[in-house]
Amino acid sequence: MAYYEKLNNSKIRARIYIGEGKLKSKSFSNKTDAKRWAIENEQAKINGVKIASRDELFTDVYDEWFHDIQAPAIAESSFKNYYNAGRINHRLFEGYTLSDFEDLRKIQTVLDEYVKTVAQKTIEEYLKKIRRVLRYALLQRKITHDITRALKAHGKKSSKKVNRALTMTEFNKLRSYLFENIDVKFNVLVLLATETGARRGELLALTPSDLLVDSFEVSFTKSLSPDSDDLSMKTVSSERTVSISERVFNLVKAIPANDKGRIFDDDDFKQAGLLHDLLDHIGIEQTTFHGLRDSHASYIFAKFGETNMDQAIMYISKRLGHADIMTTQKYYLELMPESKMKQDALAIDFLNEAQ
Missing domain, CATH: 1.10.443.10 (Intergrase catalytic core)
Incomplete structure (x- = not known):
C-alpha cells in the first residue's frame, strides 16, 4: 500500500513498503505522477521483482554481469570488446537506473542519438550486449519486463559502398x-x-x-x-x-x-x-x-x-x-574509377576484335 505526503515545497512524496521493514520513497511535482510511480512499483512487487534493485545503476549491473558471468568464460579478444562496451555505457547511460531500462522510448532515444556517430555494425554489436545484460537483470528479478526485443539499431543502411574511393x-x-x-x-x-x-x-x-x-x-x-x-x-x-x-x-x-x-x-x-x-x-x-x-x-x-x-x-x-x-x-588493386573505365573500354575493343 502506498502513502502520500505533501511537503513544504508543495511536492508530493510517495512511499511504499518494499519488505524487510524498509520503505522506498520518491518526491513528485504532482500527485498523478506520484501515484503512477507507486502503482508501477507495487505491480513489480506483486510480480516478484526486488523493488530496491530497480534503483541500481545500469552501469553497475553491467559491470557485475561482465566480471562475474562473462569474463571468466570468454577469450581475451572478446574480453576487450565487452570492456569497451562498458565504457560506452558510461558515456550513454551514466546515472540511468534499471527502472529507466523499462522505458523503451527513453532508451531507444539515446541509442538513436548514438547511432548518428557510429557505423551500423557498431550499434548492432553494442545492442547484443545490452540485450544480454538486461536478460540477466530479468532473471535476477531486478526488472519487471524485457524490452530488448523491441530495441532497434536505427542506423541508415545504404546499398552503395560507403567506404568508396573518390574519383x-x-x-x-x-x-x-x-x-x-x-x-x-x-x-x-x-x-x-x-x-x-x-x-x-x-x-x-x-x-x-x-x-x-x-x-x-x-x-x-x-x-x-x-x-x-x-x-x-x-x-x-x-x-x-x-x-x-x-x-x-x-x-x-x-x-x-x-x-x-x-x-x-x-x-x-x-x-x-x-x-x-x-x-x-x-x-x-x-x-x-x-x-x-x-x-x-x-x-x-x-x-x-x-x-x-x-x-x-x-x-x-x-x-x-x-x-x-x-x-x-x-x-x-582496382585503380581510380576513371582508370577502370579506360581499362573496360580497352577490354571491349579487344573482345570486338576477337569476333
Missing part, C-alpha cells in the same frame, strides 16, 4: 577546397588524411613530436580509440613513418597542441558527421575516413601507372602499414 576529379576538388580553407582545423585533419592514407585513430593520436622536421615525415606509432585508453596500433607493421609534402607538413606543424598534448581534437569522435557535412558542402558524393584512405592509395596507384604496378603495391603496403602486400592487393 580523381573528386580527390583534386576536395584537396583544392581544403587548401583554400586551412583556417579550420578539421580541414587540415582531412587534408592530412588524403596526404598520408592514415587511419582516423592514427591521425587523432598525433603529437608535435611525431612530426619529423628534418625529413618532412609523420611518425605513426599510436592510435586513438573512442572506446579504449589503449593507444597501441592495429598491428606491429602499422608503426611507420610517412613522407608528405612540405606544404602540408608546415600546415600541420603550425597547429598548437591541445590540452591533451595532441595536434587534433577528438571532437567526441564525431569526425564521420563532420566529414559528411564537409563533403555535402563541397558537392562531393559521400565517403568515410577509410574511404579517404582508399582514395590516397588509389591516387598513388594511378600516378605509378600500370607498368609499375608491382612497385606501387610494395610502396603502398609500407605507406599504409599493411601486415603484408596481400592486404594491399586485396583492397587496393
